Amino acid sequence: MLYINCPHCGMRSQNEFSYGGDASVKRPELNKEVSDQEWDNFVYNRKSLRGKHLELWQHISGCRQWIKVERDTATHEIFRTFKADEEVA
Amino acid sequence: MTQAFRIENSGLINRDKKLSFKFNGKTYFGYEGDTLASALLANGVHLVGRSFKYHRPRGFFGAGVDEPYAVVQLYRNGETEPNIKATEQELFEGLEAKSVNCWPSVNFDIGAINNFLRIFLPAGFYYKTFMWPKSFWYQIYEPFIRKAAGLGVASIKHDKERYEHKYEYCDLLIAGSGPSGLASAYAAAKNGAKVILAEDKPRFGGSLLSSDVNIGNQSGKDWAEGIIAELKTMPNVVVKNRSQIFGYYDHNMLVMSEKVSDHLPTTKKYHPNKRLWYIRAKEVLISSGSIERPIVFGNNDTPGVMLSSAAKEYLKVYGVLVGRKPLVFTNNDSGYETAIEFKKHGVDPVVLDSRKNPESEIIDEAKNLGINIKNSYVVVAAQGYKKVKSADIASISEDKKQLGKIEYIQCDCICVSGFWTPTIHLASQSGNKTKFKEEIDAFVPGQSKQNEITLGAANGIFSLEETLKTSFTAGSELSKKITENDNKIAIPNVVEKKSSQHDKFWCVPLPKGKNYKRFLDFQNDVAVSDIEIALREGYRSIEHVKRYTTLGMATDQGKTSNLNGLQLVSEIENKVVPAVGHTTFRPPYTPVSIGAIVGREVGKHSKPTRKSPMHSWHEKNNAVFVDAGVWLRPRYYKRGNENLFEASKREAKNVRTNVGVCDVTTLGKIDIKGPDAAELLNRVYTNAWLKLPVGKARYGLMLREDGIVMDDGTTTRISENHYHMTTTTAQAANVLSHLEYYLQLVWPELNVNVVSTTEQWAGAAIAGPKSRDLLQKLFPNSDVSNEGLPFMGYMEQDLFGAKARIFRISFSGELAYEVNVESDYGNFMWEKIMEVGEEFNIQPYGTEALSTLRIEMGHVAGSELDGRTIPFDNALEGLVSKKKDFIGKRSLERSAFIAEDRQRIVGVVPLDKQTSIPEGSHLVKDDKAPLPNPKLGHISASCWSVEYDNPFSLAILKDGKNMIGQKLFAMSPLKNKVIPVEIVSSHYVDPKGERVRS
Incomplete structure (x- = not known):
């Protein structure tokens, strides 16, 4: 079970969180013309990386905040975590 | 029987307490402190079972967790448990055990004929023999193999025992209480670190209990006892015997199974049988010792x-x-x-x-x-x-x-x-890259991946002096990092006999003309010749050789066999052992009781049960409940000898003719506040929300980004910047997360807050032609006329002193209202409604009648919004705005979603107007067509229409729009039914929706 550092609450076990997928996906702006390809990339296409991955988790049984977690998908090592509005450098 | 092989002046057993026990029906005696194995050996019993494949006689091979042979069926306290190692099972008064894998008895076992047939049963025998004909597998081969093989039988009774889970955090977790475990625990404890020391055996001390050494001028055993006694007095230390750490998971989470009651004849009151510990440790010290090979x-x-x-x-x-x-x-x-x-x-x-x-x-x-x-x-x-x-x-x-x-x-x-094989399982499970150590012919831990260190024999260090020195140091260094204390401990002097280099020799060659079976894996009957066959047949990877021969795949997981198997493969392949590599070590290290893994989460405890504030009223009034997600909801209220069908029909009919009341507390409720609340709703829902006036409700539909309907419900504008959203019971949690996702990540510029208020409000739906009359009596000072409170209107009123919210919304399709009060007043509200409603012949109705009412009105619910349908499929395309953008809109342009013959909701009536159509039935054109019969659609929900007194169903049907009036067949192979049906409009009753507006 992963041990995730919630930027709001501190170290908490994985069973307090729910997974939210790739954090690098950006929703196209509202009312903007979007090509089929762009939309498919947003809704369906994911890289399914092996290695360092920035992903979303929600601290669903805690502060209910969505957070960003930088995690290695192969080793499960967690490098850094960010608040929803924090820019990831 | 006398204990003929018991000797005086040796052993740690309690000779003052004699215990009787039964093995294979025969009574024997042993002492407190014995294992079943030691007690049987004391009585000269060496035959305990039969081997897995050849049914060869089996005795005892080890004295602990490594035992491959002595697996027995245990009977205790009216329960039976298979796969118990006699070498681990402590003796208690009245213990009963039996041999496994033998019939009719361990002494005369018919299966032993396999021993003589063994030339026909080499490695891969199953794969080669039971292939043809295919149909034989289920009928003949598998049942036979199942009967012939196996190590005991699982009980089919409900397990009366209790199992607990416990979560724990510590600075240092130490696995094993041999010399390295004791030394490191002691040093860390003295530095004030929070330490957990776990020992799988009943006695602490590991190898010190049977070795002839001196530590600090005492025997090794006495030194161990002294350390343990001191550790037990320290508040920062937990020492646990009978506790096996069996799994090392991510981020230093380890799981330990503590046998709380297995050594007792019965489990003490309020005690669990086993306790599973989830331990998050800052540092893990593996002192698991070694196993002789x-x-x-x-x-x-x-x-x-x-x-x-x-x-x-x-x-x-x-x-x-x-x-x-x-x-x-x-x-x-x-x-x-x-x-x-x-x-x-x-x-x-x-x-x-x-x-x-x-x-x-x-x-x-x-x-x-x-x-x-x-x-x-x-x-x-x-x-x-x-x-x-x-x-x-x-x-x-x-x-x-x-x-x-x-x-x-x-x-x-x-x-x-x-010689000795270090027990590297935990280190390997943690991701440690193990390495081969030439001097000891075995693998030892190498580069650590997590915060873990391996000490003593588990690390290939067999000198006690060196073990103690390194373990004291490790315990004190690691704890110092955490507590910043540095209490120096004098390392005791050690007297041990020095040993010489072992012989790199592991297999005796066969003498000329002899073909003895030389076993590697004793539990799975894998012999040298089986490995040779596998290699001859081209298996090269050690993982493949393992699976083909089953080497190391028995319940002992090859603790005594793996390394010799590797030696053999490397010898035949002419490679060095590290080039062959070892198979992956996976948890659990030793079998764990399923009960312990499940813990308390059995039966009603497997999920939480949520009840509405009116639950006790429903109970008192003969409600029959149904699980709706985690909620318990009344399905119907039983009168006399009524069954479900009769009761729900009565309740639904009463709604259509008089008035009914339904507990709708379970609906998800989300409070939405902020200046941008309307904008949020406008983006989340498919329809327009910017112009909803205060005091009005609106039905809304929300999609996922892929265009599939996520949920529906009504949202009411309570005041300028305050909305009350309702969701379906099932989607309540998902919708909240969905809103939070967009507010926190996608549109953080929106100034809106959302919070769940599901538990804060109790809800009652009052439905039926007489509902307005009832409402007027409930709120005598309010204008609830069609003008005062029109369809989709909202008002806040006083219900005999309780603050109430009244929504004129309808799920049943009748004139209806929903009244909400704060949860604590829920029961008060309900009783008032029943009391005042008596003169209007009010009846409570459950979910079954609710379903009937919504189905015959063609209102969609979870069975249509099943994660596969878009608004059009549910005849809700009218709610999809063309003017504004919203979540999922772009997906609705997908070609499949705009196809001419897109599926759509329809009504279905059996031609005979008698036969109910099972939900899930497929709609087909021709009931005689050869399989696979093309499926045109499926029945999503069925009811008995109280309006027309005949069965009625909803279906999602291909090209449904153009299918009205067609005759099809509803086929349910599960229920063995073929029903000729006619397709009709999904709005079976009141298609113009006049009643809700009346």
Whole structure:
């Protein structure tokens, strides 16, 4: 079970969180013309990386905040975590 | 029976407490502190089971967790449990156990014929033989194999025992209480670190209990007892015996199974049987020790052949002689330690040492005691069927290829030592890259991945002095990092006998003309010849060889066999062992009871149960409940001998003719506040929300980004910047997360807050033509007329002193209202509604009647919004705005979603107007068409229309829009039904929706 550092609450076990997928996906702006390809990339296409991955988790049984977690998908090592509005450098 | 093999002046058992127990129906006696294995051996019982494949007689091989043979079926406290190792099961008064894998008895086992057929049962036998014909597998092969194989039977009764889970956090978790575990725990504890020390056996001390060493001028055992006694007094330390750490998971989470009650005849009141600990440790110290490995020789599975360390443990810990004429076969000094113990207790052993001329303090001691030692000698084969009677022995050449003349020697047990294998399972599970250590012919932990360190024998360090030194240091250094305390501890002086280099020798060659079975894996009956076959047939990867031969795949997971298997593969393949590599170590290290894994989450405890504030009223009024997600909802209220069908029909009919009341507390409720609340709703819902006036409700539909309907419900504008959203019962949690996702991540610029208020409001739906009359009486001072409170209107009123919210919304399709009060007043509200409604013939109605009402009105619910449908499919495309953008809109342009013959909701009526159509039935054009019969749609929901008094169903049907009036067949192979049906409009009752507006 992963041990995730919630930027709001501190170290908490994985069973307090729910997974939210790739954090690098950006929703196209509202009312903007979007090509089929762009939309498919947003809704369906994911890289399914092996290695360092920035992903979303929600601290669903805690502060209910969505957070960003930088995690290695192969080793499960967690490098850094960010608040929803924090820019990831 | 007397305990003929029990000796005086040895052992840690309590001789004052004699215990009786039964094995295979026969009564024996043992002592408190015995294991089932030691007690049986004390009584001279060596035959405990039959092997898995050949049904060869099986005895005891080890004295603990490594035991491959002595697996029994245990009977305790009216329950039975399979797969119990007799070497681990502590004796208690009245214990009962039976042999497994033998029929009719362990002494006469019909399956033993396999032993004579064994040339037909080589590796891969199952794969090769049971392939054809295909149909034979289920009917003949599998049932036969299931009966013939297996290690006991699982109980089919409900388990009465309780199991608990516990979460714990600590600074240092120490696995194993041998010398390294004790030393590191002590040093860390003295630095004030929070320490958990776990020991799988009942007694702490590990190898110190049976070795002849001195620490700080005391015996090793006394030193261990002193340390444990002190640790137990320290508030920052938890010491746990009977507790096996069996799994090492991500981020230093380890799981431990504590046997709380297995050593007692019955579980104490309020105690669990087992407790599963989830431990998050800052540092993990693996002090799991090592397991002696066997030397492979002919018939090495005969009862009476056992590990020399086990023989020593039976003698030193249990006061039991495993034989009176022992033969010790060794390639290192450990065998001598066992021989010395035998000699000290009046038994004359013979030692065969594969080495030519070894010299050490231990060997000198053996020589001084006058022990008969034969150098460059090996056991070629054990003789005897159910027990060792003699051994064929021979001298062996220095290159270990040539055997001398076979000699015979009488013996009643063969104690074998092929040196030691570090127990690296936990380290490997954590992701440690193990490495091969030439000097000890075994793998040891290498580069750590997590915060873990391996100490002592588990790390390939077999000198006690070095073990203690490194373990004290590790415990104190690691704890210092955490607590910043640095209490120096004097490392005690150690007296131990130095040993000499072991012989790199692990398998005795076959003598000419003999074809003895030489077993590697004793539990799965994998012999040297099986590995040879696998390699001959082209298997190369050790993972493939393992699976083809089943080497190391039994319940003991190859604790005594893996390394010898690797040696064999590397020898045949002419590779070094590290090039062959070892198979992956996976948790659990040793079998874990399913009950312990499940814990308390059984039956009603497997999920939470949520009840509405009116639950007790429903109970008192004969409600029959149904699980709706985690909620318990009244399905119907039983009157007299009514069944579900009759009751729900009565309730639904009463709504259509009078008035009914339904508990709708379970609907998800989300409070939405903020200046941008309307904008959020406008983006989340498919329809327009910017112009909803205060005091009005609106039905809304929300999609996922992929265009699929996510949920529906009404949202009401309570005040300028305050909305009350309702969701379906099932989607409440998902919708909240969905809103939070967009507010926090996608549109953080929106100034809106959302919070769940599901539990804060109790809800009652009042529905039926007389509902307005009832409402007027409930709120006598309010104008609830069609003008005062129109359809989709909202008002806040006082319900006999309780603040109430009234929504004019309808799910039943009748004139209807929903009244919400704060949860604490829920029951008060309900009772008032029933009391005041009496004159209007009010009846409560449950979910079944609710379904009937919504189905015949063609209102969609979870069975249509099933994660596969878009608004059009549900005839809700009118709610999809063309003017504004919203979540999922772009997906609705997908070609499949705009196809001409897109599926759509329809009504379905059986032609005979009698036969109810099972939900899930497929709609087909031709009921006689060959399979696969093209499916046009499926029945999503069925009811008995109270309006027309005939069955009615909803279906999602291909090209549904153009199918009205068509005749099709509803087929349910599950219910074996074929029903001719007619497709009608989904709005079966009141298609214009006049009633809700009346």
